[in-house]
Structures are given as C-alpha cells and as structure tokens.
Amino acid sequence: MARTDWGIGIVGLGGIANTHLQAYRNAGLKVIGGADIDAERAKAMQDRWQLPFVTTDWRELIDHPEVRIVDITVPHKLAVRLPIVEYAAQRSKALFVQKPLLPCLEGAKQLVEVAERYKAPLMVNQNSVFVPAFLAMERYLRDGTIGTPYYCQIENRAWVDVSGHAWFGKDERWVTSDMAIHHFALVHHWFGEWDSVYALMGRDPSQTGVRGDNWSVVSVRFKNGVQACIINNWAYRGNRPRPHSREEIVIQGDKGCITGDSEDICVVTVDPPARIYPQFQGKWFPDAFANAMCHFIDALEAGRPFWCSGCDNLNAVAIAEAAYISAKERRAVQRAELL
Known part of the structure; x- marks a missing residue:
C-alpha cells in the first residue's frame, strides 16, 4: 500500500x-x-x-x-x-x-x-521532533561527534501578545504548556527519561488579554546526566528577539558543541578541530x-x-505539569510524583 x-x-x-x-x-x-x-x-x-x-x-x-x-x-x-x-x-x-x-x-x-x-x-x-534542521542536529548528537552531551539550552524570546485571539492565551496556563511543550518533547526525544524539574515563571500584566504565564525558565535533569535549560519568554520587548520558529538551540558535549535553529546549524568539534555546517532541506512550517x-x-x-505516541508524550506533558507545580511551590518536582 x-x-x-x-x-x-x-x-x-x-x-x-x-x-x-x-x-x-x-x-x-x-x-x-x-x-x-x-x-x-x-x-x-x-x-x-x-x-x-x-x-x-x-x-x-x-x-x-x-x-x-x-x-x-x-x-x-x-x-x-x-x-x-x-x-x-x-x-x-x-x-x-x-x-x-x-x-x-x-x-x-x-x-x-x-x-x-x-x-x-x-x-x-x-x-518540533520532525523539524528538518533538528533531525540534522540529531545525527551529530547520536554519532559521538560532540562526545557525551551534558547540557542543552533552548531560548525563544519575542513579544507575543494574543489579547485579541478568541481563545489562545485565555486559560490559566499558556507559554509553558502551549509553547514550551515543543521543547519538552524535543529534549525528551533526544535525552530520554527525565528525573526532576525546577521552574521560574510569571506574567507581564501589560498583556491584558493573556491570563496565563507569558514567560518561564524550566530546568530539567535527565537520568542520563544531561541537564537542560528551556527559556520561553513571550513578554520580551528588546531588540534581539529569537522568535518561534527560530529559537536558538545549544547542545554541549565533552568533545564539541551544536548551535543552531530551524534554519542554520553549526557543529564545532575539538578533535579534530573543525566547524561543520550541515545541509538540510525544508523549514519548520x-x-x-x-x-x-x-x-x-x-x-x-x-x-x-x-x-x-500518546503514552510517550505524557513525559513531555509531565515536564510542563512539573514546571507549574515547581513555580507555585518553589521546589524541584520529581518525575516519580507524576508518572
């Protein structure tokens, strides 16, 4: 067929x-x-x-x-x-x-x-798991080019005011549950089962039509030792935005580093010293x-x-859930509390 x-x-x-x-x-x-x-x-x-x-x-x-x-x-x-x-x-x-x-x-x-x-x-x-550039990144993450990964950072920042939208941003949860879920699913796919989450989050009150969080910083520890910092800031008024779908991704390993977004990637290696610019076809959207x-x-x-799969995706949703609990209770949340 x-x-x-x-x-x-x-x-x-x-x-x-x-x-x-x-x-x-x-x-x-x-x-x-x-x-x-x-x-x-x-x-x-x-x-x-x-x-x-x-x-x-x-x-x-x-x-x-x-x-x-x-x-x-x-x-x-x-x-x-x-x-x-x-x-x-x-x-x-x-x-x-x-x-x-x-x-x-x-x-x-x-x-x-x-x-x-x-x-x-x-x-x-x-x-996010199927973005052509991120699939290209994954090859260098998996094949040992950058050695053993130990840190990942994803940053998405822009002014995104959806006050005029009929339902988007009108619930008690927003940027962490709706936007950062892209990144939670991606790091789960790359690094496997997570262990704990600690989060900061808040809301810029000038976005009067948004009820939920419009910025968050979520730290995730994985059972394989990798740590990730996922930043989503939709209340950024500055002159250096990194908007979705061009959020910046950094993956550091003990033998190199991957830096890029959905349109450009650079892989830097230590031995031998090199800069690799992977080629790929297509964009996020x-x-x-x-x-x-x-x-x-x-x-x-x-x-x-x-x-x-639905069952596997509960890991990503659980990271978001843990982030909201962490921000409210000001503590780290363990995966075992939720799954």
Whole structure:
C-alpha cells in the first residue's frame, strides 16, 4: 500500500489547519475532507484547499469510509477533544493530535487511556521532533561527534501578545504548556527519561488579554546526566528577539558543541578541530508537519512503533505539569510524583 491509501480527515479547520493542509499537499498525501462547527469557515477552507468533503458534524467526517486517520486540530480542551478521540477510537481510526495533547497531565492521561482502551494508534503532532534542521542536529548528537552531551539550552524570546485571539492565551496556563511543550518533547526525544524539574515563571500584566504565564525558565535533569535549560519568554520587548520558529538551540558535549535553529546549524568539534555546517532541506512550517504525518503513516503501514505516541508524550506533558507545580511551590518536582 502507498501513503495515499491512508485517507486523512481533519477535525477543526481553524488557523493551524492551514499548515497541516499545506504540508499534506506538498507531501502528496490524501486528504478526504474536514469538519468545523463554523459552516462559513468550513466552506472557505473547502474552497481554498479544494477539499472533497466538509461538514459541520465531525462524526460524519470520522464515519467517512475513506478516512483512516483523524487529524485533530480543535482547541486543546478536554471537553472538546475527549468526545472526538473516543468516537474515532471506537471506530478503529488512527489518531493524530495537534500539540499540546492537553495543557494538564490528568486530562492528557484520559485521552491516552481512551485510545489504549480501544487499541487505537495515537500520535501527538510534536512537530518540533520532525523539524528538518533538528533531525540534522540529531545525527551529530547520536554519532559521538560532540562526545557525551551534558547540557542543552533552548531560548525563544519575542513579544507575543494574543489579547485579541478568541481563545489562545485565555486559560490559566499558556507559554509553558502551549509553547514550551515543543521543547519538552524535543529534549525528551533526544535525552530520554527525565528525573526532576525546577521552574521560574510569571506574567507581564501589560498583556491584558493573556491570563496565563507569558514567560518561564524550566530546568530539567535527565537520568542520563544531561541537564537542560528551556527559556520561553513571550513578554520580551528588546531588540534581539529569537522568535518561534527560530529559537536558538545549544547542545554541549565533552568533545564539541551544536548551535543552531530551524534554519542554520553549526557543529564545532575539538578533535579534530573543525566547524561543520550541515545541509538540510525544508523549514519548520510546513515541512515538520509533513514529516510527522509521513512518519506516522509509514509506521502504521509497517506495523512498527512511532515517535511521539500518546503514552510517550505524557513525559513531555509531565515536564510542563512539573514546571507549574515547581513555580507555585518553589521546589524541584520529581518525575516519580507524576508518572
């Protein structure tokens, strides 16, 4: 069978769905249609992307005989996502869920438990793991080029005021649960099981339409000895931004260092002394989205495990959960407390 045998139905045709659809078009994947509660938006997206089928009832889309993968892009709220996940899982559909799975660990566990109950494959679209540049970085991380890694830093800073958005930034949790989750999933993928988290976070009150945290600094210790510092600051007014998707990544090892972002990488080695500038094709948007879905389809086709499964992604959600607990209680939080 080919990738095009796996028909995709997208539940939720809001802003991020455009990136999904562009990615799938570029990759030659088969999109059956989409569902959205807003009939005008559904029609507009149908016209823009030439979708064969649209509906305001997501059940009709999931029940479509050609839909084998349900791509869930609706807002990350348990009351919204749980019925969709359960309905699709009961009908043996594969589930591809836009990150974050949910902002809170207990809710995320519920989604995973439902998928497992019905033996439905669930992958979280943690597209950071599939960014072409980050995949290129991973090669040098894994092959010993920089020796044994001991430290990773990721920094994302910019002024991001979403006061005018209908729902983004309106919950009690924001930049750590919604943005830093990209980085938590990435460092978990690279360095494995984490051990403890300590966090600082806060909110710039001048962003009057944002309720949650708009900056955080999260320190993560991994069981293999690596330590990571993940900085997300969406209240930065300065003249040297490092905005998403160009956040800076530094990975230090005892024989070298990787520095880069989603468009440029430099690998510096000690023995022999060298600077390597890896070449790669594609950017975060939309190529990482295509890579993630293609990875999922290929794994389903071959019957093999896939990255960012729902169960595995609980590790990333748990880092976020630990960060909120740490900031509130002013202490380090152990993984064993949550998972």
